[in-house]
Amino acid sequence: MVNSNETQAQDVLLELDDIHMSFGKVQALAGVSLKIREGEIHSVIGPNGAGKTVMLNCINGLYRPQQGNIYFNKEKINNLKPYKRAMLGIARTFQKVEVFGGMTVLDNIRLGRHIHYRSGIVAGTWYRGKTAREEVRHRSFIEEEIIDLLEIEHIRNKPVGMLPYGLQKRVELGRALALEPKILILDEPLAGLNLEEVEDMARFILDINEEERWRVTCLLVEHDMGVVMDLSDRVFVLNFGNMIIDGVPEEVQNNPEVIKAYLGEEDLYATRR
Amino acid sequence: MEITKDLTIPKLFYEKAKKYGKNKVAMREKEFGIWLPITWHDYFENVKYITLGLISLGLTDGDKVSMIGDNRPEGLWAEMAAICARGIGVWLFQDSLIEEVKYIIDHSDTKFLFGEGQEEVDKAISIFNECPKLEKIIWDNPKGMRNYDQDFLISLTEVQQLGRKLDQEKPELFEELVSKGHGDEVALLFYTSGTTALPKGALLSHYNMLTMGRNLMAIDPCYENDDYASYLPFAWIGEQMMSVSCGLQIGYTINFPEDPETAQENIREIGPHVMFAPPRMYEQMTRTVQVKYLDASWIKRKCYELSTKIGYHVADLKFEKKPIPWYWKLLEWLAYIGVQMKLKDHLGLSRVRNAYTGGAAMGPDHFRFFHSMGVNLKQIYGQTEIAGISVVHRSGDIKFDTVGIPLPETEIKITEEGEILSKSPSVFLGYYKNPEATAETLQGDWLYSGDRGFIDEDGHLVVFDRTKDVMTLSDGKPFAPQ
Structure with a gap:
């Protein structure tokens, strides 16, 4: 395996500039x-x-945010609604899965594809020619690129609510990918998974980031330090609203403040391995 | 086509591919949710270029080529190509542990290893240094392979490109290779499971494999428009018998499921005409039905109960070889229309003419269950050393406690100690690099099975168990504790 840390980072895709956010008196x-x-x-x-x-x-x-700016592709996006930001190519998954339990895996993923559909509601009702072809095109994208990548062929037509948690997390990732995002925000994708599922998920994240087909930038929030340090090019450490450090994994691991605030002094960092 | 000592698997393959060409589907694979057909022409082209690719990588007569991975067209192409290139095919179970892979690769003197994707390649890389005869590892699924750059790794596409190049230089080479072989040459090296001892490699000739297919098809014929679903490991002789020995002779379509986990669902879509599986597969089906029955509504449960009652009664009449009165026939038809037709469809059994079970004992209840639905389930007895099976039930002559009567051209004899011996053109050539075991197993023309059993009054073979597992009661009667 090539160490992913060696891949050279290029232009800034997303920038947060002096963001302040407080809820009542809690900053x-x-x-x-x-x-x-x-x-x-x-x-x-x-x-x-x-x-x-x-x-x-x-x-x-x-x-x-109450103060500060967010730039995506050098464009200020502070005032855009979430769906507008999704259209720009910002996709995310949630810490606690937010899938549509009563819908099938395929329908959940299709939903993420929605913003790419060009046909309107009338054409969709009529469903001929261009509209049908468009549907086939998107379906083949979902099958060839997402279902194959995430290895969920066997559950394609199952309602998501009936699936185990680990698979629901995969479906949620699939839905985010259907957007063909430029940046993928993953909020604790490994929480609650068993060892095998963690390995699978880590592999998918690497594939999404490295595979020529995808090359998606990832913003990852995670507590499993072993995985974080292995996968990340850079690590940003946050403590009660303040940044402690933003650097490559080795730097972060050796930073005394980080150890004190988060990693703990006894065993350097906890991991499932 | 007549099976003679001159005929080989490649010659038969060539013959069939030329006969069917683009007009017939040789195999199907479900990919991205769609069944993709592969015609005999595509099958032939793929095998041809892999064969020539292997030759240009340096394969010579008798070199071993191993295969590991799930059931998929590429796996069968690789096997066929290895044999066409005059090499010898070796299959490994896809879930083999690293030690097992190492033992078989090393013991068989494997030169080329076909792995499916990253998982198999990882296994192969970890043993590469310990197996000096292994030269190349060939993979076909590019997923996750982007960071591998070892020079002993090569993709199947690259192998085929090498083959195309060689074909341009020597256009007659493939035909020459195919025409060279003889039926008595070794085609496959098959490792026995080796649960209690190291695995032994059984050498099977072209003639062994082809006569096996011919003799089974003589009693339970299949037709070229039939469908067969291949999802059990190729490293199991039963799957080889169905996919290669019978498949090639009949030319039926072999269907590969999308994923091992979707196999049951995919089988239902195909509705195969013939099925061969170990008892646990059938037992799983019975359990599925029982669980669904308990979940069903009152009216559905009553319909099911009634139809099974009818089914069981008719099946019992058939087992006892008694005539079935017309009113029972009518009831059977009603049960079929009302319940069994749907049930069989859900299990993927709607079109099954013959279903075989073998490899372990199966309870009479399961047997009766399938016959009550009108599924012609038969017990077989066989072993790797006889290229598949030697004894099978005949239609209309099923007994729960027996494994049936010998195939055509097969003789069964019981020694004084009760060991089962068999003799047929399918008896193997011997164990690879193990003359002691060969001498023990092959005496004269007889294959010593190591199993204990007897022949009952109807000429059916009854198998107790492995000789070493059979105990003797105080009155001298043998019994099998399992």
Whole structure:
């Protein structure tokens, strides 16, 4: 395996500039600045309540920061609604899976493909010629690129609510991929998975990031330090709304403040391996 | 086509491919949710270029070529190509542990190894240094392979490109290779499971394989428009018998499921005409039906109960070889229309003419269950050393506690100690690099099975168990604790 840390990061794709966010008297983010370069896997770590998820919610538009700017592809996106940001190519998964339990795996993934459909509601009702061809084109994308990649052939027509948690997480990732995102935000993709599922998921993240077909930039929030340090090009450490360090994994692991705040001094970092 | 000592698997393959060409589907694989057909012409082209590719990589007569991976067209192409190139094919179970892979690769003197994708390649890389005779590892699934750059790795596409180049230089070479062989030459090296001892490699000739197919088809014929689903490991002789020995002679379509996990669902879509599986597959089906029955509504449960009652009664009459009165025939038809037709469809058994079970004992209840639905389930007895099976039930002559009567051209004899001996043109050539075991197993023309059994009053063979597992009761009667 080639060490993924060697891949050279290019232009800045997403930039957070001095983001402030507070809920009443609780300050969740106190001036966070972060640059994510195209093609890298950038992880965000930090203790519980550090503001990681708030930061992700600011990026995809669920929250509006009170101060500071967010740039995507050098364009300011502060005032865009979440769906507009999705159209720009920002996709995400959630810490607790947010799939449509009553719908099949295929329908869930199709939903992520929705923004790429050009035919309108009338053409869809009539469903002839161009509309039908478009549907086939998108379906083959879903089959060839997503279902094959995530190895979920056997559950394609099963309702998601009946599936085990690990597979639901995969479906959610599949739905995010259907968007063909430029940046993929993964909020604890490994939480609650067993060892085999963790290995699979780590492999998928690497594939999505490295495979010529995808080359998706990833922003990863995760507590499994073994995986974070192995996969990431850069790691950003957040502690109660403040950045401690933003650097390559080795730097972060050896930073005394990080060890004190998060990793713990006894065993350097906890991992499932 | 007549099976003679001159005929080989490649010659038969060549013959069939030329006969059917683009007009007939040789195999299907489900990919991306769609069944993709592969005609005999495509099958032939693929095998031809892999064969020539192997030759240009340096394969010479009698070199061993191993295959590991799930059932897929590429696996069968690789096997056929290895044999066409005058090499010898060796199959490994896809879930083999690294030690097992190492033992078989090393013991068989494998020169080329076909692995499916990253998982198999990883296994092969980890043993590569310990198996000095292994030269190349060939893979066909590019998923996850982007960071591998070892020079002993080569993709199937590259092998085929080498083959195309060689074909341009020597256009007659493939035909020459195919015409060279003789039926008594070794085609396959098959490793026995080796649960309690190291695996032994059984050498099977072209003639062994082809006569096996001919003799089974003589009693239970299949037709060229039939469908067969290939999902059990190729490293199991039963699957080889169906896919290669019978498949090639009859020319039926071999269907590969999308994924091992989708096999049951895919079989239902295909509805094969013939099936050969170990008892656990059938037992699983019975259990599925029982569970669904418990979940069903009251009215459905009552319909099912009634139809099974009818089914069981008719099946019992058939087992006892008694005539079935017309009113029972009518009831049977009603049960079929009302319940069994649907049930068989759900299990993928709607079109099955013959279903075989073998490899282990199966309870009479399961047997009766399938016959009550009108599925012609038969017990077989066989072993790797006889290229498949030697004894099988005949239609209309099923007994739960027996394994049936010998195939045509097959003789069965019981020694004084009760060991089962068999003799047929399919008896193997011997164990690879193990003359002691060969001498023990092959005496004269007889194959010593190591199993204990007897022949009952109807001429059916009854198998107890492996001789070493059979115990003797105080009154001198043998019994099998299992």
